[in-house]
Amino acid sequence: MGPILGDRRLFSTLRYEIYANHAGISPPSRPVVQALTDVGEDYAARAFAAWPTYNDQRTSLRQRLARMLCVDSEDLGFTSNTTQGVIDIALSVAWKPGDRVVVFAGEFPANVTPWQSAAKTFSLELEMLSLEPFARSAQEGLDALERALSKGVRLVAVSAVQFQTGLRMPLEAMAALVHRYGGELFVDAVQACGIIPLNLRALAVDYLACGSHKWLMGTEGAGFVYVHPDKIAKLVPRVAGWLSHEEPVRFLLEGAGHLRYDRPIRARTDFIEGGNLPTPSLAALEASVKLLEDLTIDRIFAHTTQYLDALEPQLTALGFHSMRSTDRDLQSGSLCLRPPQHISLEALHRGLLREHIATAMPDGFLRISPHWPNAMREVPTLVQAVRDVMRTLESAP
Numbered sequence: 001m002g003p004i005l006g007d008r009r010l011f012s013t014l015r016y017e018i019y020a021n022h023a024g025i026s027p028p029s030r031p032v033v034q035a036l037t038d039v040g041e042d043y044a045a046r047a048f049a050a051w052p053t054y055n056d057q058r059t060s061l062r063q064r065l066a067r068m069l070c071v072d073s074e075d076l077g078f079t080s081n082t083t084q085g086v087i088d089i090a091l092s093v094a095w096k097p098g099d100r101v102v103v104f105a106g107e108f109p110a111n112v113t114p115w116q117s118a119a120k121t122f123s124l125e126l127e128m129l130s131l132e133p134f135a136r137s138a139q140e141g142l143d144a145l146e147r148a149l150s151k152g153v154r155l156v157a158v159s160a161v162q163f164q165t166g167l168r169m170p171l172e173a174m175a176a177l178v179h180r181y182g183g184e185l186f187v188d189a190v191q192a193c194g195i196i197p198l199n200l201r202a203l204a205v206d207y208l209a210c211g212s213h214k215w216l217m218g219t220e221g222a223g224f225v226y227v228h229p230d231k232i233a234k235l236v237p238r239v240a241g242w243l244s245h246e247e248p249v250r251f252l253l254e255g256a257g258h259l260r261y262d263r264p265i266r267a268r269t270d271f272i273e274g275g276n277l278p279t280p281s282l283a284a285l286e287a288s289v290k291l292l293e294d295l296t297i298d299r300i301f302a303h304t305t306q307y308l309d310a311l312e313p314q315l316t317a318l319g320f321h322s323m324r325s326t327d328r329d330l331q332s333g334s335l336c337l338r339p340p341q342h343i344s345l346e347a348l349h350r351g352l353l354r355e356h357i358a359t360a361m362p363d364g365f366l367r368i369s370p371h372w373p374n375a376m377r378e379v380p381t382l383v384q385a386v387r388d389v390m391r392t393l394e395s396a397p
């Protein structure tokens with residue numbers, strides 16, 4: 001059975017009436033679970049002989065992801081999660097002491113900590129800007145960013161979509177602005193990739209990192225990095241390992257005389273693949289990406305937009321304050337809301353879980369993040385559950 005928008009049959013064991021936390025961790029579909037099982041069984045049977053199969057499988061996954069992001073597969077490298085991708089780039093930029101890096105307050109820490117470490121290691125200047133101007137309007141955000149860039153910039157690090165508010169950042173305009181000031185744009189895309197159509201070539205971002213267990217609907221343990229082809233030769237491969245060299249496995253497969261330590265490090269993004277990769281998670285990711293390809297990201301995003309369009313006004317009518325932008329270009333797959341002041345978010349979240357409804361509560365917001373299996377008919381159920389939980393909380397002594 002192929003995937004159908006709004007149809008949960010590929011998630012037959014999911015124990016929630018409504019699962020709306022794809023921005024947290026997605027449930028693996030049956031094909032994803034099958035891929036994990038198949039890898040395990042294959043290694044159980046063939047061990048070392050299975051390795052080439054999954055090495056080839058990664059080639060096809062790389063091509064699928066490249067198609068999804070409108071880039072060349074050569075510009076992608078695999079890693080274990082988003083954070084590792086941020087670390088790989090933060091360690092590999094050819095920094096000069098005093099280089100300025102701009103990050104944002106309100107970002108998920110995965111896109112701050114590695115820059116803080118890089119700042120200490122390489123004597124960089126780190127500036128933290130507020131996201132609030134961007135929440136007011138793209139133009140206000142860009143103006144604030146430009147004021148920071150005018151003091152000099154080497155790199156700006158931002159998430160494509162903010163985890164806490166669901167705000168989609170104006171990446172194309174940000175990249176253009178950062179480039180005008182001679183800097184580079186790094187994007188954490190884990191809250192966007194798999195739900196929002198992304199054309200990296202058009203956006204002109206320089207570096208991007210993403211993990212697979214959220215909107216790509218794979219499992220934990222896999223991720224990837226994109227490096228713009230013009231930037232790869234300028235990186236210092238500080239994270240290189242034994243598999244980062246050209247012809248790294250000859251000494252294992254072709255007899256004597258091939259063990260060398262001087263083969264060049266590949267001038268390709270996959271230089272970050274320094275050791276063996278998370279094979280089961282990458283196979284799982286490919287199984288999920290095939291489903292996304294079948295459905296297309298455009299159709300999936302239209303589907304979740306319709307879901308959130310129906311949900312948002314009904315929750316604001318209950319007193320919630322929506323953080324969703326009114327600018328369509330700044331909307332994402334997440335609807336984030338502040339609950340009414342007299343309602344405890346933790347209690348609301350717990351109450352919804354008791355009703356078998358999974359949401360998230362990142363630092364003060366109720367986050368609702370449906371994906372392709374969520375059906376429109378869930379919307380009235382979700383609203384009624386919120387209403388019921390609120391009523392219980394209001395009547396509690």
Ligand SMILES: Cc1ncc(COP(=O)(O)O)c(C=O)c1O
Pocket residue numbers: 081082083084108110111159161162163188190191210211212223
């Ligand atoms: C924007 C953002 N970046 C990074 C992460 C963490 O990703 P990973 O665990 O793949 O490093 C999250 C959430 O977990 C996130 O929301």
